[in-house]
Amino acid sequence: MKILVAVKRVVDYNVKVRVKADGSGVDLANVKMAMNPFCEIAVEEAVRLKEKGIASEIVAVSVGPAAAQEQLRTALALGADRAILIESDEELGSLAVAKLLKAVVDKEQSQLVILGKQAIDSDNNQTGQMLGALTGYAQGTFASKVEIAGDQINVTREIDGGLQTVALKLPAIVTTDLRLNEPRYASLPNIMKAKKKPLETLTPDALGVSTASTVKTLKVEAPATRSAGIIVKSVAELVEKLKNEAKVI
Amino acid sequence: MATLVIAEHNNAALGAATFNTVAAAQAIGGDIHLLVAGSNCAAVAEATARVAGVSKVLVADQAAYAHQLPENLAPLVAALGRDYSHLLAAATTNGKDLLPRVAALLDVEQISEIVKVLAPDTFQRPIYAGNALATVQSSAAIKVITVRGTGFDAVAGEGGSASIEAVKGGSDAGLSRFVGEEIARSERPELTGAKIVVSGGRGMQSGDNFQLLYRVADKLGAAVGASRAAVDAGFVPNDMQVGQTGKIVAPQLYIAVGISGAIQHLAGMKDSKVIVAINKDEEAPIFQVADYGLVGDLFEIVPELERQL
Incomplete structure (x- = not known):
């Protein structure tokens, strides 16, 4: 089985971003970038399926600027076999990304696509579900456990009330939640080997996909900040403040 | 201009998040219709017809919709959605699962987790774990939107008298099948709607120690949440996670116990009215909020x- 894994280059999760003074966006100059944490989990799951002998090939795909090659090299170092970068300097919306991934799915004829459930920059949580619609495949979103049995995949999903398990017909789409696995670190020999693995670059034009957007960002601003309050000395003082000052209990 | 809101329900009762989503629809303006798609869900449809501000309830009652599987539901919602200017769902796991699939079927972009309506085509939504607020304008023919409940005050569940109309759904797409679920049962209020939330983090050290929090919560009538660290460590189940990728809460009072205050956690609770932090590390970032x-x-x-309450 061939697995496609989507990977996004985003601001490192430890970075506290700052809004630009002119309100045009967040300041990404000289900020550490990394693979989206949910995408790391997606890569790890694909690698585990290959280690179990279920997957035969893992193709990592990213849509983004030329610099996203770094994240694809990371995916290769973690165990992906080859990589495809669909290069675009524009910030593309989820629908455009899903259309580009659909073009790659058609080309590669993959049986399973694993994506992160959301990217920690745009916080959209859309691409996997949109890819499900465009391919006509079933979707197992927010996965915390994945089991492949013949031509079907059982996905346990993290839902608001607890956990839900669904059986999906393959080919299918899976989006990862936090508890699916704990991603490994790439070893130095594997990082060296990854440099020699194939990385193909494509463009939206070459794939025949229009990336025009109907959503315009008018303004990006910092949220109202909370200021630190007071340190109370005792439980008695805390209870007194909650009752008489804040009036919340 | 008319809005179709997808009702959140479990075939027996209407989910509270629906009331906040209807409030967002009211802020947009125009007629508000609700879709109840499920199986044996007549009681939900009747309850939905009483929600304030709703003029019509569409009911699609058939077996294929029993578990809200998006492969079956999205084609129905997309077909109905063509008659509306706006299509709204709550940003619950159901809404997040379904709506992007609907948007792609309609070939329109989706706007996720809005917290404010500035105009019928202009909305505010948090990005970067709530560290920035984006104002976005959509020129899409149908605006497909998920709504973050904490941004909108719930409408009344009673007082409306909408008409109920049955709609014909499609058959099972044959792509997916519901196998089972483990739903946590709790006597405490639901996390996202609770007036008071008591949350524990890594500092709780074990799942057993959460009993301390349950006892305080029961005295306050509070819900109990947790940080990602506590869930990852296996202390408590995933449905208790508060944060960027877990539940977003904005109660009157949030008590954070043994939680350091990572950006991802703050994203889920920093809109609470009053925040209390209990932590042995005085440098913990949680004290800054x-x-x-x-x-x-x-x-x-x-x-x-617990003794003093």
């Missing part, structure tokens, strides 16, 4: 708090 901080050993403080 807390209205009242108490530095010390939670294993002494929490039982003392």
Whole structure:
């Protein structure tokens, strides 16, 4: 089985971003970038399926600027076999990304696509579900456990009330939640080997996909900040403040 | 201009998030219709017809919709959605699962987790774990939107008298099948709607120690949440996680116990009215957002708090 894994280059999760003074966006100059944490989990799951002998090939795909090659090299170092970068300097919306991934799915004829459930920059949580619609495949979103049995995949999903398990017909789409696995670190020999693995670059034009957007960002601003309050000395003082000052209990 | 809101329900009762989503629809303006798609869901449809501000309820009652599987539901919602200017769902796991699939079927972009309506085509939504707020304008023919409940005050569940109309759904797409679920049962209020939330983090050290929080919560009528660290460590199940990728809460009072205050956690609770932090590390970032901080050993403080309430 061939697995496609989507990977996004985003601001490192430890970075506290700052809004630009002119309100045009967040300041990404000289900020550490990394693979989206949910995408790391997606890569790890694909690698585990290959280690179990279920997957035969893992193709990592990213849509983004030329610099996203770094994240694809990371995916290769973690165990992906080859990589495809669909290069675009524009910030593309989820629908455009899903259309580009659909073009790659058609080309590669993959049986399973694993994506992160959301990217920690745009916080959209859309691409996997949109890819499900465009391919006509079933979707197992927010996965915390994945089991492949013949031509079907059982996905346990993290839902608001607890956990839900669904059986999906393959080919299918899976989006990862936090508890699916704990991603490994790439070893130095594997990082060296990854440099020699194939990385193909494509463009939206070459794939025949229009990336025009109907959503315009008018303004990006910092949220109202909370200021630190007071340190109370005792439980008695805390209870007194909650009752008489804040009036919340 | 008319809005179709997808009702959140379990075939027996209407989910509270629906009331906040209807409030967002009211802020947009125009007629508001609700879709109840499910199986044996007549009681939900009747309850939905009583929600304030709703003029029509569409009911698609058939077996294929029993578990809200998006492969079956999305084609129905997309077909109905063509008659509306706006299509709304709550940003619950159901809404997040379904709506992007609908948007792609309609070939329109989706706007996720809005917290404010500025105009019928202009919305505010948090990005970067809530560290920035984006104002976005959509020129899409149908605006497909998920709504973050904490941004909108719930409408009344009673007072409306909408008409109920049955709609014909499609058959099972044959792509997916519901196998089972483990739903946590709790006598405490639901996390996202609770007026008071008591949350524990890595500092709780074990799942058993969460009993300390349950006792305080029961005295306050509060819900109990957790940080990602506590869930990852296996102390408590995933449905208790508060944060960027878990549940977003904005109660009157949020008590964070043994939680350091990672960006991802703050994203899920920083809109709470009053925040209390209890932590032994006085440098913990949680104190920077807390209205009242108490530095010390939670294993002494929490039982003392229980006694004094």
